[in-house]
Amino acid sequence: MTHTPRQADYWQAVYDEGNPGWDKGAPAPPLQRVLAHVAPPAGTTALVPGCGFGHEALMLARIGYQVTAVDFALAAIAGLQARAGDLPVKAVQADLFGLADAYPEAFDLVVEHTCFCAIPVEMRDEYARVMARVLRAEGQFLGLFYETERESGPPFRTTREDVERHFSPHFEIRQISRPPDSFAGREDREWLALMRKKSDG
Numbered sequence: 001m002t003h004t005p006r007q008a009d010y011w012q013a014v015y016d017e018g019n020p021g022w023d024k025g026a027p028a029p030p031l032q033r034v035l036a037h038v039a040p041p042a043g044t045t046a047l048v049p050g051c052g053f054g055h056e057a058l059m060l061a062r063i064g065y066q067v068t069a070v071d072f073a074l075a076a077i078a079g080l081q082a083r084a085g086d087l088p089v090k091a092v093q094a095d096l097f098g099l100a101d102a103y104p105e106a107f108d109l110v111v112e113h114t115c116f117c118a119i120p121v122e123m124r125d126e127y128a129r130v131m132a133r134v135l136r137a138e139g140q141f142l143g144l145f146y147e148t149e150r151e152s153g154p155p156f157r158t159t160r161e162d163v164e165r166h167f168s169p170h171f172e173i174r175q176i177s178r179p180p181d182s183f184a185g186r187e188d189r190e191w192l193a194l195m196r197k198k199s200d201g
């Protein structure tokens with residue numbers, strides 16, 4: 001059987017090999033910096049797509065968000081559950097491309113970290129569309145995008161232009177910049193983007 005990155009089996013196999021290369025064991029510092037200093041109003045909901053072991057999801061729960069974290073690899077969801085303790089994170093094993101139907105306009109915030117680069121390029125328009133559909137009116141999308149020129153991934157080609165092109169039909173891109181506090185080894189290889197869902201997005 002052939003596994004492709006569009007299938008959970010592909011990612012599960014990477015987890016099964018142990019020590020997935022992207023996992024840093026902690027939430028990404030740029031996302032912590034942007035999010036951690038302000039507690040959200042009670043009941044604010046957040047989605048983390050392609051959550052992996054869920055370091056960002058757990059950070060959001062600690063800050064006070066009601067968090068739903070989604071990954072289609074069982075090992076990712078099991079890893080998140082093992083780390084969650086009493087934190088209120090809903091860990092969902094699902095293909096993120098089904099989220100628009102499962103969670104229409106359900107979230108105030110989406111936070112992604114190295115998910116877009118895991119999505120085959122031909123699926124990116126749909127990815128951005130789904131992210132807009134799960135957000136409430138004027139919902140925010142905060143993404144930390146791993147930059148690469150590689151065509152054959154994952155990680156698949158991700159440039160600033162790719163991010164702008166795929167998200168701009170649905171989102172107003174309010175800010176996109178190089179974060180000063182990337183993990184070691186990812187300096188000058190990331191884009192931090194804050195976007196707001198367009199009223200017609």
Ligand SMILES: C[S@@+](CC[C@H](N)C(=O)[O-])C[C@H]1O[C@@H](n2cnc3c(N)ncnc32)[C@H](O)[C@@H]1O
Binds near residue numbers: 012094097
């Ligand atoms: C590069 S990893 C990043 C994990 C995590 N965000 C992090 O930064 O540690 C990409 C994750 O996205 C998940 N993923 C890829 N395509 C997916 C899809 N269509 N639906 C749900 N999860 C997906 C993979 O299983 C994997 O856990």
